[in-house]
Amino acid sequence: MTDSMQYDYFGAYGGRYVGETLRPALDRLAAEFEEAWSDPLFHRELLKIRTTWIGRPTPLLFAENATRALGGARIYVKMEGLAHTGAHKINNAVGQALLAKRMGKRKVIAETGAGQHGLASAAAAAKFGMGCRVYMGEIDMARQRPNVFAMEMMGTEVTAVKSGARTLKDAINAALREWASAFPDTHYIIGSALGPSPFPEIARRFQSVVGDETRAQMREIGGEISALIACVGGGSNAIGFFSPFIGESRPRLIGVEAGGRGTGPGDNAVRMSGHAARVGVAHGYKSRFLMDNDGQLLPSHSISAGLDYPGVGPQLASLGESGRIEFVSAGDGEALAALRFFARHEGVMFALESAHAGAAAMRLAPTMKSSESIVVNMSGRGDKDLFITAKALDRDNWIGFLRREVDNG
Amino acid sequence: MADCLLMAHLVAGYPDLETSVAIAMALAEGGADYLEVQFPFSDPTADGPTIEHACRAALENGFKVDAGFELLRRLATETPTPLFIMTYGSLVFARGAEAFARQAKAVGVRGLIIPDLPPDYDENLFAAGAAAGLAVTPVIAPEITDRRLEYIGALRPEFMYTALRLGITGDQTELDAAAIRYLDKVAAFGAKTVAGFGVRTRKQMEALASHAHAAAVGSHFLEIFKNSGNGYRAALTGAAQRLKGR
Numbered sequence: 001m002t003d004s005m006q007y008d009y010f011g012a013y014g015g016r017y018v019g020e021t022l023r024p025a026l027d028r029l030a031a032e033f034e035e036a037w038s039d040p041l042f043h044r045e046l047l048k049i050r051t052t053w054i055g056r057p058t059p060l061l062f063a064e065n066a067t068r069a070l071g072g073a074r075i076y077v078k079m080e081g082l083a084h085t086g087a088h089k090i091n092n093a094v095g096q097a098l099l100a101k102r103m104g105k106r107k108v109i110a111e112t113g114a115g116q117h118g119l120a121s122a123a124a125a126a127k128f129g130m131g132c133r134v135y136m137g138e139i140d141m142a143r144q145r146p147n148v149f150a151m152e153m154m155g156t157e158v159t160a161v162k163s164g165a166r167t168l169k170d171a172i173n174a175a176l177r178e179w180a181s182a183f184p185d186t187h188y189i190i191g192s193a194l195g196p197s198p199f200p201e202i203a204r205r206f207q208s209v210v211g212d213e214t215r216a217q218m219r220e221i222g223g224e225i226s227a228l229i230a231c232v233g234g235g236s237n238a239i240g241f242f243s244p245f246i247g248e249s250r251p252r253l254i255g256v257e258a259g260g261r262g263t264g265p266g267d268n269a270v271r272m273s274g275h276a277a278r279v280g281v282a283h284g285y286k287s288r289f290l291m292d293n294d295g296q297l298l299p300s301h302s303i304s305a306g307l308d309y310p311g312v313g314p315q316l317a318s319l320g321e322s323g324r325i326e327f328v329s330a331g332d333g334e335a336l337a338a339l340r341f342f343a344r345h346e347g348v349m350f351a352l353e354s355a356h357a358g359a360a361a362m363r364l365a366p367t368m369k370s371s372e373s374i375v376v377n378m379s380g381r382g383d384k385d386l387f388i389t390a391k392a393l394d395r396d397n398w399i400g401f402l403r404r405e406v407d408n409g
Numbered sequence: 410m411a412d413c414l415l416m417a418h419l420v421a422g423y424p425d426l427e428t429s430v431a432i433a434m435a436l437a438e439g440g441a442d443y444l445e446v447q448f449p450f451s452d453p454t455a456d457g458p459t460i461e462h463a464c465r466a467a468l469e470n471g472f473k474v475d476a477g478f479e480l481l482r483r484l485a486t487e488t489p490t491p492l493f494i495m496t497y498g499s500l501v502f503a504r505g506a507e508a509f510a511r512q513a514k515a516v517g518v519r520g521l522i523i524p525d526l527p528p529d530y531d532e533n534l535f536a537a538g539a540a541a542g543l544a545v546t547p548v549i550a551p552e553i554t555d556r557r558l559e560y561i562g563a564l565r566p567e568f569m570y571t572a573l574r575l576g577i578t579g580d581q582t583e584l585d586a587a588a589i590r591y592l593d594k595v596a597a598f599g600a601k602t603v604a605g606f607g608v609r610t611r612k613q614m615e616a617l618a619s620h621a622h623a624a625a626v627g628s629h630f631l632e633i634f635k636n637s638g639n640g641y642r643a644a645l646t647g648a649a650q651r652l653k654g655r
Binding site: 015016017018019020021023024027163164169170173176177180278279280281282283284286291293294295296297 | 454552
């Protein structure tokens with residue numbers, strides 16, 4: 001017996017590997033989500049908040065200067081980072097907050113790494129008049145102070161997670177633990193297309209608006225897409241972007257993982273294309289994880305906090321295995337170079353996560369014909385990374401500025 | 410009135426392998442009827458902070474699953490107390506349910522408690538355990554639906570590990586009438602119920618008598634261990650004896 005819904009597994013991956021304490025919450029969530037999804041009223045509410053608050057549809061930019069500079073395929077950028085709070089994360093957070101409200105929950109909880117999902121959840125909770133607590137690793141809190149400040153401004157309580165590695169994966173554990181005792185009045189908005197079912201499917205559906213818009217926008221300009229490129233941490237921007245095309249044989253779907261600072265263990269977050277990952281069960285789902293032979297999760301690294309996670313969403317793992325999605329990686333340095341390139345040529349600052357997709361596009365475009373088009377998902381904008389990118393690219397001036405700020409403060 | 414037996418929990422490799430053997434022996438000496446040995450996992454989702462910190466320390470000390478099995482082999486030769494392994498699905502899945510069960514049986518383990526490999530997402534653990542002659546013990550919770558409880562009960566497990574309240578290990582547990590009713594409902598399926606999550610007093614043990622086969626006690630012992638310095642062996646033996654009413 002399972003009360004599971006349709007998309008419990010994606011090929012061999014997914015599932016609902018949780019204790020019985022969480023089982024009723026997930027069973028009920030699956031049922032209520034399907035009910036909401038089949039209700040036109042729910043979609044009307046979703047559409048309204050998307051257009052009046054998130055700022056959808058986000059533009060599709062023809063990156064003409066970048067295309068000319070690289071030579072080869074036409075490069076388009078889906079400007080998802082222009083969505084409210086700065087990234088695609090808001091699509092899922094708003095959708096799940098609406099669902100939570102419909103389910104009669106008074107509170108939402110969320111985990112966050114860099115803070116983008118926490119910020120999106122905090123904003124959605126404030127907008128819908130719900131309480132919100134965000135779990136954030138102690139280390140992440142220390143290095144992402146601006147997002148902590150913004151979340152608190154919105155009335156969210158940010159709780160430092162002091163267990164484990166004190167980063168994103170531990171925040172997920174803490175949120176799952178909290179949810180096990182709080183679910184009667186609390187919904188857990190998981191931040192990516194991962195975790196126990198039905199979460200990966202819920203995140204995919206709320207994020208599929210990105211792919212749907214892209215397809216419509218390309219049709220409008222009469223363009224045919226040869227390849228879609230998205231970065232892959234947990235993978236919600238990628239699965240949403242790819243979603244309408246998964247069942248078709250074209251275009252090429254390319255997922256870009258964080259190559260970090262090298263191929264050694266702990267130096268990257270490559271789950272799909274290297275040899276460091278294995279199939280495992282963690283955080284409630286089965287997928288490919290950076291894991292040792294005993295099944296212990298291993299540390300990961302990326303210059304972008306959003307890609308610095310040891311697992312990958314189960315549907316992406318399955319589509320990677322079937323070959324429908326090609327996985328490549330881009331390193332910290334390549335991401336910074338891509339950030340600079342698109343800023344210089346297009347006046348657009350990618351988030352460091354999305355800059356990995358930009359880097360892959362820069363490699364790919366020159367190998368393609370000028371009649372072909374690739375679309376890069378700029379899943380987030382780069383303002384949030386100021387403290388990382390300025391330090392990496394303009395160290396002396398930036399440090400000098402921070403010093404003066406402290407001295408004047 | 411049937412007395413409630415004591416399932417004493419410890420973390421393998423905490424604070425190190427040698428000391429965890431000594432902890433196990435102290436608990437057995439104090440009258441523990443079962444030892445529940447937890448293999449630490451890097452990303453636990455059902456442990457309270459006390460147990461989680463112990464697991465983290467054991468991992469930082471280099472805990473390996475093979476060393477955990479060796480520890481159990483030693484315990485099995487040194488005490489007749491039946492041994493259970495508690496851990497998370499990742500460790501079982503990493504070597505395969507069949508191999509894990511065979512290895513557990515070979516070192517003298519009586520049963521397995523893996524909360525995130527529930528029946529129907531068990532990666533064949535229940536069948537593999539049965540084939541190896543192990544008591545694979547489902548972990549259930551008060552909020553379980555009747556339908557789900559019947560599904561699990563129909564597997565005829567020898568033991569059922571039951572949480573007494575919503576949530577995680579280590580929190581205070583009140584044994585109210587609803588908890589007793591729930592325990593009796595579970596017991597009706599014929600399994601030996603092990604009641605866990607927050608038991609720490611003789612009074613709770615007495616309240617559980619006739620309603621649960623055994624009580625699992627974990628965070629309580631860890632706290633005593635941490636607070637008793639070099640005298641931990643006597644302190645743990647004494648704590649187990651108090652829970653047993655001796």
